Amino acid sequence: MTATVLLVDDEVRSLDAMRRTLEEDFEVLTATGADEAREQMARREVHVILCDQRMPGTTGVEFLREARERWPDAVRIVISGYTDSEDIIAGINEAGIWQYILKPWVPDHLLQTVKSAAEARTLQHGLARLDMELRSGPGPLRARGQAGLAQARSAFDFERIVRAEGSPLDALCAMAERIARHDLSVLLLGESGTGKELMARAIHYASPRSAGPFVVENCAAIPDTLLESELFGHKRGAFTGAVDDHIGLFQRAHGGTVFLDEIGETSPAFQVKLLRVLQEGELRPVGSTRAIPVDVRVIAATHRDLEADVRSGRFREDLYYRIAGVTLAMPPLRERPGDIVPIAQQLLADVAAELGLPPARFDDDARAVLMGYPWPGNIRELRNEIARALALGDGSTVQAGAFSRKLLQGHTGAHAEQMNGHALPATGTLAERLDAIEAMVLREALLRHRWNKTQAAKELGLSRVGLRAKLQRFGLEDKS
Numbered sequence: 148m149t150a151t152v153l154l155v156d157d158e159v160r161s162l163d164a165m166r167r168t169l170e171e172d173f174e175v176l177t178a179t180g181a182d183e184a185r186e187q188m189a190r191r192e193v194h195v196i197l198c199d200q201r202m203p204g205t206t207g208v209e210f211l212r213e214a215r216e217r218w219p220d221a222v223r224i225v226i227s228g229y230t231d232s233e234d235i236i237a238g239i240n241e242a243g244i245w246q247y248i249l250k251p252w253v254p255d256h257l258l259q260t261v262k263s264a265a266e267a268r269t270l271q272h273g274l275a276r277l278d279m280e281l282r283s284g285p286g287p288l289r290a291r292g293q294a295g296l297a298q299a300r301s302a303f304d305f306e307r308i309v310r311a312e313g314s315p316l317d318a319l320c321a322m323a324e325r326i327a328r329h330d331l332s333v334l335l336l337g338e339s340g341t342g343k344e345l346m347a348r349a350i351h352y353a354s355p356r357s358a359g360p361f362v363v364e365n366c367a368a369i370p371d372t373l374l375e376s377e378l379f380g381h382k383r384g385a386f387t388g389a390v391d392d393h394i395g396l397f398q399r400a401h402g403g404t405v406f407l408d409e410i411g412e413t414s415p416a417f418q419v420k421l422l423r424v425l426q427e428g429e430l431r432p433v434g435s436t437r438a439i440p441v442d443v444r445v446i447a448a449t450h451r452d453l454e455a456d457v458r459s460g461r462f463r464e465d466l467y468y469r470i471a472g473v474t475l476a477m478p479p480l481r482e483r484p485g486d487i488v489p490i491a492q493q494l495l496a497d498v499a500a501e502l503g504l505p506p507a508r509f510d511d512d513a514r515a516v517l518m519g520y521p522w523p524g525n526i527r528e529l530r531n532e533i534a535r536a537l538a539l540g541d542g543s544t545v546q547a548g549a550f551s552r553k554l555l556q557g558h559t560g561a562h563a564e565q566m567n568g569h570a571l572p573a574t575g576t577l578a579e580r581l582d583a584i585e586a587m588v589l590r591e592a593l594l595r596h597r598w599n600k601t602q603a604a605k606e607l608g609l610s611r612v613g614l615r616a617k618l619q620r621f622g623l624e625d626k627s
């Protein structure tokens with residue numbers, strides 16, 4: 148279906164110029180003022196409104212504020228000169244303005260922006276799915292419309308990155324929140340399932356681009372040639388099977404953020420292409436000679452040691468510096484054992500709600516088992532275990548026996564591994580390394596006594612209060 152765009156401007160010449168730029172791709176309606184625009188809106192369903200800021204009797208922002216109330220589904224764009232930018236910035240939230248275009252506008256950019264807006268409008272209608280995703284907590288949200296924005300912001304803010312008090316993630320989130328405000332590229336490092344995508348979303352929704360799309364591409368999931376077309380689009384006939392023009396993810400993300408997961412898996416040939424797009428701020432769809440401007444922030448992620456890949460020539464150094472404006476390393480779960488129970492409890496609530504089950508809790512043994520396993524697959528593995536235990540369980544309490552065999556073995560076996568240095572820091576000051584050993588001894592004693600603090604304290608020659616203080620200090624406090 149062709150989207151309908153309403154252009155509102157009192158200057159007939161510029162109205163005409165905009166109409167000519169858009170009419171090949173859209174159904175275009177025009178209005179020379181707010182009254183005429185209201186009439187048009189009353190007669191037809193409009194998907195995108197593009198409104199000039201300066202009009203007699205009202206301003207673009209004023210009119211779009213009214214439009215937001217009356218026709219909330221239409222995506223709103225304002226066009227203005229530099230001198231009006233303060234008014235516009237002040238009105239952006241109230242009027243729910245999706246994007247503003249500075250004068251003098253460039254036809255390609257205008258066309259591109261309206262295409263992205265129409266796309267956002269279409270995606271907005273996937274809101275039923277979006278609502279489900281939001282209700283079930285952070286999940287694969289590929290894009291969202293304006294109506295979901297406030298909801299999305301709160302669903303993906305840093306508070307949703309569950310952690311214990313004093314977790315290493317506190318400092319990481321504080322830093323991410325600061326850098327979110329600046330348009331820097333971010334490289335997220337960390338093992339699979341450590342929450343890199345969750346962090347990328349939180350950064351996007353805390354950034355000035357939060358009203359724009361957040362799109363995700365897993366670079367390892369598709370072959371190189373398809374990846375190029377997936378990200379940058381292609382023209383019809385560009386290759387066998389390209390039966391239609393295809394808009395790439397970078398274009399869809401115009402004004403927003405692209406999350407490139409597993410960037411370390413891309414080939415050198417693709418890396419050159421990506422570098423060019425990032426350097427030039429424009430792309431050419433496969434099979435097209437036309438350059439299309441794109442305005443995206445890139446957040447990339449990898450589980451690889453990308454610096455080592457640069458040294459070995461596997462990853463281009465120039466691209467590395469482009470994408471690694473700021474680097475954040477997500478620690479694996481085994482290095483933040485205090486986070487295990489709080490995250491597990493959150494996941495238990497989320498998964499129970501998803502499965503339509505009543506709220507559940509872990510018993511002491513189950514918690515001890517969770518704490519005793521090194522979680523090589525990190526939070527994704529934790530989630531799977533919880534889903535399995537809930538599905539197999541038959542009540543409101545999850546017991547240790549509901550977990551898979553590897554966890555129950557880990558309950559005894561993983562400890563030997565951890566005590567042999569698996570989770571011990573290989574570097575650090577003497578005090579830090581002694582702390583890590585102390586935390587392990589505590590954890591090991593608790594596990595042996597099935598989380599019975601009186602017995603563990605007795606074995607360790609501590610009072611219960613003394614043990615509790617130590618558990619708090621090491622983030623091992625059981626918060627249930």
Ligand SMILES: Nc1ncnc2c1ncn2[C@@H]1O[C@H](COP(=O)(O)OP(=O)(O)OP(=O)(O)O)[C@@H](O)[C@H]1O
Binds near residue numbers: 341408448527
């Ligand atoms: N701190 C956390 N609190 C709550 N849920 C979390 C947390 N960290 C991760 N998760 C959840 O764990 C799952 C895996 O996280 P995510 O996809 O962000 O990891 P990732 O590092 O991007 O993994 P991969 O590299 O395999 O794609 C997701 O369902 C995510 O919502």
